[in-house]
Amino acid sequence: MKYRSVTEIIGPIMIGPSSSHTAGAARIGRLARLLFHEQPERVNIHLYGSFAKTYKGHGTDVALIGGLLDFDTFDERIPQAKELAKERKMRVRFHEEDAIMDHPNTVKLRLEAKEKSMELVGISIGGGKIEVVELNGFQLNLSGHHPALLIVHQDRYGVIANVANLLAAHKVNIGHMEVSRKEKGREALMVIEMDQSVTDDMIESLERLEHITQVAKLNE
Amino acid sequence: MFRNVAELIERTDRDQISISEAMIRQEVEVTGRSREAVLGDMDEKLKIMEDAAKRGVEEDIRSVSGLTGGDGKKLEQYIAEGKGLSGDTVLHAVSRAMATNEVNAAMGMICATPTAGSAGVVPGTLFSLKDKLNPSREAMQRYLLTSGAFGLVVANNASISGAAGGCQAEVGSAAGMAAAAATELAGGTPRQSAEAMAMALKNMLGLVCDPVAGLVEVPCVKRNAAGAAIAMVAADMALAGIESRIPCDEVIDAMYRIGESMSESLKETAMGGLAATPTGRELETKIFNISLERS
Numbered sequence: 001m002k003y004r005s006v007t008e009i010i011g012p013i014m015i016g017p018s019s020s021h022t023a024g025a026a027r028i029g030r031l032a033r034l035l036f037h038e039q040p041e042r043v044n045i046h047l048y049g050s051f052a053k054t055y056k057g058h059g060t061d062v063a064l065i066g067g068l069l070d071f072d073t074f075d076e077r078i079p080q081a082k083e084l085a086k087e088r089k090m091r092v093r094f095h096e097e098d099a100i101m102d103h104p105n106t107v108k109l110r111l112e113a114k115e116k117s118m119e120l121v122g123i124s125i126g127g128g129k130i131e132v133v134e135l136n137g138f139q140l141n142l143s144g145h146h147p148a149l150l151i152v153h154q155d156r157y158g159v160i161a162n163v164a165n166l167l168a169a170h171k172v173n174i175g176h177m178e179v180s181r182k183e184k185g186r187e188a189l190m191v192i193e194m195d196q197s198v199t200d201d202m203i204e205s206l207e208r209l210e211h212i213t214q215v216a217k218l219n220e
Numbered sequence: 221m222f223r224n225v226a227e228l229i230e231r232t233d234r235d236q237i238s239i240s241e242a243m244i245r246q247e248v249e250v251t252g253r254s255r256e257a258v259l260g261d262m263d264e265k266l267k268i269m270e271d272a273a274k275r276g277v278e279e280d281i282r283s284v285s286g287l288t289g290g291d292g293k294k295l296e297q298y299i300a301e302g303k304g305l306s307g308d309t310v311l312h313a314v315s316r317a318m319a320t321n322e323v324n325a326a327m328g329m330i331c332a333t334p335t336a337g338s339a340g341v342v343p344g345t346l347f348s349l350k351d352k353l354n355p356s357r358e359a360m361q362r363y364l365l366t367s368g369a370f371g372l373v374v375a376n377n378a379s380i381s382g383a384a385g386g387c388q389a390e391v392g393s394a395a396g397m398a399a400a401a402a403t404e405l406a407g408g409t410p411r412q413s414a415e416a417m418a419m420a421l422k423n424m425l426g427l428v429c430d431p432v433a434g435l436v437e438v439p440c441v442k443r444n445a446a447g448a449a450i451a452m453v454a455a456d457m458a459l460a461g462i463e464s465r466i467p468c469d470e471v472i473d474a475m476y477r478i479g480e481s482m483s484e485s486l487k488e489t490a491m492g493g494l495a496a497t498p499t500g501r502e503l504e505t506k507i508f509n510i511s512l513e514r515s
Contacts, residue, residue, distance in 0.1 A: 001221060001376040006247050007261060008336045008369035009397075010364045013268050016324030016339075017283075017436035019332040020381055050383040053489045054434030056508065057285075059327060079327045104383040104487065126381030126389075127334045197221075197252070211221070 003129065003143055012128045014073040020105055021051065024194075025080065026123030027068020031122045031132065032109045035150065035216045040111035043068055043092045049104035051124075052096040064107065065092055073128065090118030117213075132218065138180050138189045142150055142218065147197045151190040151206065152214040157183045159211045163190060166205055172196045187213075221246060225373055225414050232410040239400070239410045240362035243369040262361040265331045269320065269343035270448040272330045276319020283325040285507045288437040291366040293321025309352050310452045317344025317440050317448035325437045333364075334371045334380040334393055340444035341394035342367050343401055355405060366404045367397035370417050377469070378476035382429035385479030391440075391447040392475060398451035399458070408459050415459035418451050418468035425471075426478055428486035432492025433504035437492055446469030450510045463504050 010089040013021040035040070045064055047055050055061050060077070066081035068090065077084060085092055085219065112119045121134035132140055135150060142148055159180060167174060173187050173195040181188035198206075198217055206215045222228040222242070231242050245314040246461050247258045256306070275281065276294040282289035295315040298304065304311045317340030324330045324339050333342040346363050355363070371380065374393045379385035399412040399420035408416070424447070464471065485492030 001223065002222065003375040004221070004250050004367060006243055006258075006368035006372060007251075009375060010262065010265055011331055011367040013265060013329065013331050016330055016335060016336050018328050018337055019335040020383060021331065021341075022336065029307050038469075050488045053491065054431070057434035057490070058436060074329060076329070104484075104489075105381070126379060126384060128332055171423070176256075 012073045018058040019128040020124045020126055021060045022063045024130050025060045025063035025071040026067040026073050027130045029064040030120035033068050033070050033212045036111045036118050040113045044110040046095045046097050046108040048097050048101045048106040051105050051188040062195040125153045146193040148218040149192040150216045154211040155185050155188040156211045162209050228383045229410050239369050240365040241455050243365040252357055259361045267329045272320045273316040276323045281322045281326050288325045288441050289322050310449055313345045313348035313448040313452050314322040317341050317348045317444040321441045321444040335390045337440050338390040338394035341447040344448045345398040353504045363405050364400045366401040369372045370397045370400045372401045378472050386482050386487050387427040387429040388424045391443045392421050395447040395451045396421035399454035402455035403458050413461050414456045414457040414468045418464035418471045420454035421471050423450050428493050428496045432500040433493050433507050434490035
C-alpha cells in the first residue's frame with residue numbers, strides 16, 4: 001500500500017493552492033536539492049502532463065524553485081521564490097514538454113553547479129506525496145510502501161558491505177535492495193527499502209563512509 | 221494495516237473500539253510514534269485549520285488572480301442575518317469550507333485534507349459541528365483521525381489526485397471522509413460512519429476536475445461548499461439508520477474505475493469542462509495577460 005500514515009492524508013501543512021502541484025512540487029525540488037548537497041547554479045526543469053498544462057496557475061514553478069532553495073511545503077517565502085532565486089544567483093529555466101509520461105504529474109530536473117550535474121525525474125501522486133522514478137539515468141523501482149534510502153556512490157568493493165553494516169548496527173532491517181552502475185568502477189546507485197526509518201544522524205554517518213557521494217531518504 | 225473499509229470495520233467490531241481508536245493504534249504500529257505524538261500532530265494541524273477558516277471569514281481574502289475570495293465571509297454574514305434556508309449547521313459548514321479554500325487559493329497556509337484543493341470540506345464540517353456538539357479537544361483530534369482512516373483506504377484503493385481521478389477523487393473523497401468523521405463525532409457507530417462515507421461519495425461520483433485557467437479556484441471553492449453540505453446530509457442519513465445499497469468499498473472501487481475511464485481533458489489539465497467554456501477561456505486569457513504584464 002502506497003499510503004501508510006494518517007499524516008499523508010491529514011497533511012501536509014502547506015502554502016496553497018495545490019497539494020500535488022504546489023506541495024508535491026516543493027518536495028520534489030527540495031529532495032533534488034538535498035541529493036545535490038548544495039544550491040545549484042543552473043536548473044533546467046522539464047514539465048510533463050498536467051504539470052506542463054497548469055503549472056503557472058498552481059504555483060508549481062515557484063514551489064519547485066522554493067524546494068530547490070531548501071524551503072519546506074509550509075515556507076511562506078514560496079510565493080516569492082523566483083525573486084529569491086535571482087538574488088541567490090540560481091538560474092532556472094522551465095520547459096513545457098508534450099511527451100506523454102506514465103504519470104500525469106511528472107517533472108524532470110537537471111541541476112548544475114561548476115563541474116557537477118544531476119538529473120532527477122519525480123512524480124507527484126496526490127495529497128503532497130511524491131516518488132522519484134529516475135536518478136542520473138538510473139531507473140528506480142521503488143514500491144513506495146516502505147522507508148527508502150538512495151545512495152549514489154563509486155563502484156568499489158566494500159561500499160555495499162559498509163552501508164549494510166551501518167544499518168545493521170542501528171537494527172535497521174533491509175527489505176529490498178538494488179544496486180546498479182553505468183560502468184565498472186564508475187558511478188553506481190544503491191536503492192534500499194527498509195522496515196525502519198533512518199535518523200538524520202545515520203544519514204550523516206552514511207555520508208561519511210568512503211566512496212559515497214550522495215544520500216537521501218524517502219517515505220519516512 | 222487495514223486494506224479496505226470492511227477490514228477497518230471488522231477491527232472495530234473485534235476490539236470494540238471506535239474508528240479513530242483503530243486509526244491511532246495502527247498509526248502507532250506503522251510509524252513507531254507514541255499515541256500522544258499522533259494526537260499532538262493532529263492538534264497542530266487542527267490549529268492551522270482553525271486559523272485558515274478564521275482568516276477566511278474575518279479578513280478580506282483575495283487570490284492573486286482575483287477570481288476568488290470573500291464568499292465565505294459573505295455567507296457568514298448572511299447566516300448572521302438569520303436568513304438561511306438550509307439550517308445554520310449546514311451553512312456554517314459551507315461558509316468555513318469556502319473560507320478555507322479561499323485562503324488556499326490566495327497561497328495562504330492550510331492543511332491538506334486529503335489535498336489542498338479539497339482542504340475546506342473536512343475542517344469546515346468540523347467547525348460547524350463544534351458549535352453544535354461542543355466536543356472536547358481530543359474528540360476534534362479524533363475527528364481528523366477518523367477522516368484520515370477513510371482517506372487512507374481511498375488513497376490506497378482508488379486515488380486522491382484530481383490529475384489521476386478527477387474532482388471525485390479530491391472533493392468526493394473529502395466529503396466521504398468528513399461524513400464518516402461527523403457520524404462518529406455525533407455518536408454514530410463505525411458501521412454508520414462507513415454508510416455515511418458511501419452515501420457522500422456516491423453523490424460525488426463522476427465529478428470532473430476542470431479548473432478555469434488551471435487555478436485551484438473556479439470551481440474548487442464552490443465544490444468545497446457542496447462537498448461540506450453533502451457530508452452533513454450523508455452523516456444525518458447514516459445516523460437516521462439509512463444504509464447504502466452499494467457497500468462502501470464497492471463505491472470506492474467504482475470511483476477508481478470512473479476516474480480511469482475519464483477523459484484526460486477532464487483531469488486537471490484545464491482543457492475541458494468549465495475551463496473550456498467561453499467565459500472560462502476569457503478569464504484565462506485575462507489572468508495570464510495581466511501576469512505577463514507584471515513580470
